[in-house]
Amino acid sequence: MFVILPNVAGANPFTGQSGFVDIATTMLIFGLLASGFNLLLGHVGELSFGHAMFFAIGAYVTALTTKTFSIDVFGLTWSHTGNDNMWLSLLLSLLFVFVWAVLLARLIVPRSSGVYYSMITLAFAQVIFFVAFEWSDLTHGEDGLQGIPRPALPGLPPGYLGDSFHLYVFTAIVVFLCLVLLYWITVSPFGTVLHAIRENKIRARFLGYDVNKYRVNAFVLSAMFPAVAGWLWTFYQQSINPDASSVGYSGNLVMMSLLGGVQTFFGPILGSIVYWELQNNISQLTKYWEAWIGVVFVVFVLASPQGIMGILEDARRYGLAGIFSRTKREAIETSKELPAVDEIGAGEIVP
Amino acid sequence: MSYVFKTEGLTKRFSGFTAVNDVSIEIPEGGVRTIIGPNGAGKTTFFNLLSGALPPSEGRIFFRGNDVTALEPYQRARLGIARSFQITNIFGRLTVAENVRLAVQAVSDGKANFFLPLKNARAIGATTDRILNDIGLWMARNARAENLSHGDQRRLEIGLVLAGDPPVLLLDEPLAGMSPTETHETVELIQRISPGRTIMLVEHDIDVVMQISTTITVFQTGAVLASGTPQEIRANETVQRAYLGELA
Secondary structure (H helix, E strand, O other): OOOHHHHHHOOOHHHOOHHHHHHHHHHHHHHHHHHHHHHHHHHHOOOOOOOHHHHHHHHHHHHHHHOOEEEEEOOEEEEEOOOOOHHHHHHHHHHHHHHHHHHHHHHHOOOOOHHHHHHHHHHHHHHHHHHHHHOHHHHOHHHOEOOOOOOOOOOOOOOHHHOHHHHHHHHHHHHHHHHHHHHHHHHOHHHHHHHHHHHOHHHHHHHOOOHHHHHHHHHHHHHHHHHHHHHHHHHHHOOEOHHHHOHHHHHHHHHHHHHHOOOOOOHHHHHHHHHHHHHHHHHHHOOOHHHHHHHHHHHHHHHOOOHHHHHHHHHHHHOHHHHHOHHHHHHHHHHOOOOOHHHOOOOOOOO | OOEEEEEEEEEEEEOOEEEEEEEOOEEEOOEEEEEEOOOOOOHHHHHHHHHOOOOOOEEEEEEOOEEOOOOOHHHHHHOOEEEOOOOOOOOOOOEHHHHHHHHHHHHOOOOOOOOOOHHHHHHHHHHHHHHHHHOOOHHHOOOEHHHOOHHHHHHHHHHHHHOOOOOEEEEEOOOOOOOHHHHHHHHHHHHHHOOOOEEEEEOOOHHHHHHHOOEEEEEEOOEEEEEEOHHHHHHOHHHHHHHHHHHO
16 A cells, blocks of 8 residues: 555655655655544544644654753743654653543543534644644744754664655554554454444443443544654654644544545545645645635535445445446345345344 | 342432332342333333433432442443343444444453453354354344344344343333234243343233233332232232223
């Protein structure tokens, strides 16, 4: 997949055309971000409308770790010497996001669901946005933090990641490992319980599952992947500004996931690829590119609620005609009758 | 006498309407304990209070001597109180096998972690397969639960309820919407699983109730009108006037 990616973007990274490599890197980072977000939307069935805040926290913590600064906090001076150890910044990003996510999850999850859940997560993302925006001493406000150096990888010459292609490969490896972990979570017994909660909270509860505990854990887990994405993003962009926690960013995650298909594992990644591909091409034609992406989004939501993966699945199962005709799909579905269950094993029922 | 449930002054009010009014009863251990009563008598609300779906307005609930009034539904489920619902309650878009596995997993030692020890996984798989066979849905195990017929969905739900081998079952109108054949099969099933368990039933089919119940408790306007064996209930004049008379 990671070799095919740049081809989707329009060119091959091995040719060294940095513009395309940049887009491919962006696609990967946002693919990871959307996939983490989709652990909630697709697997638990809960829409967090502020998930970009975890991305922003990861990115800011990474940026601040690498920078030297000295500020006054409540009369105390806090001095920090820049540290270019990338693993330290990753650790700190994960730590900060973890603490924030646990606090939020314990506060939000037992008290809300549905649209309230979405609105409260959005509100907290706005809190992060305004902290980043207003706390200029630390975050440089609207301008954000600039000139963040790319770290040195152990065993490789300094400045190795300065090359776009090298950074792309590094990003691809990290994203790949995260996706493997995420995939493992979704197919584990834990992941199955999340699906059960998505399908029927009441039934899950009466089978003996502590539904809110699972919802809290899923929330925290789904916040950790955006933290990693924020870490990668800071090194890639070498700058970060408050927009990372904006409604727009959070909304884009929803859009990417729905475009690709929320009920599938690869949907959000595919959604990220398609989104940036559209952005890249349409923005060269018109400055109203966002409006056109909006049109594409609306068409997809109305015509294919299961996204691109849903269309591919229909094509695989029912042939090309099945994509466009519901009648055709239903005809094929009813022709495949369920086996006559009464004939087999309807014996003793006592466990 | 030992009891599974004991309630003390159990009351549930919904804004201005008292669904269950000061009910103090004991449900003895074992047998089929049926609750009947006209619509709106508070039968399902009473079930919801026992299983923890609703918190009581007043009163206390004891399960085998322990106060469970404040316990969450999932905690009561772990004590061995399993319930089915009036409306079929399964995981529609998951497969039949996943439905059953979730129910088995819920009571297994390993719970639902990221690492499931292989030994545990095998045990869960084996139990899942056995239950799929028992409820006659082995061949449909990979079908989505929502694609099953109504009768098969009810069977699946009973499979979910039985998966943990619970000592106490609360079945809320298990025969609703069933054909005569399905009704017959389900009645046989209830009789087969009743030894060693306490089965509480809310049911409208009065013939079935008279046939399978050990004791019958009659609810009217949120209170217990009478309680006794099927013969006693049949002979009770108050009950006849209030309830059975309508059906005769």
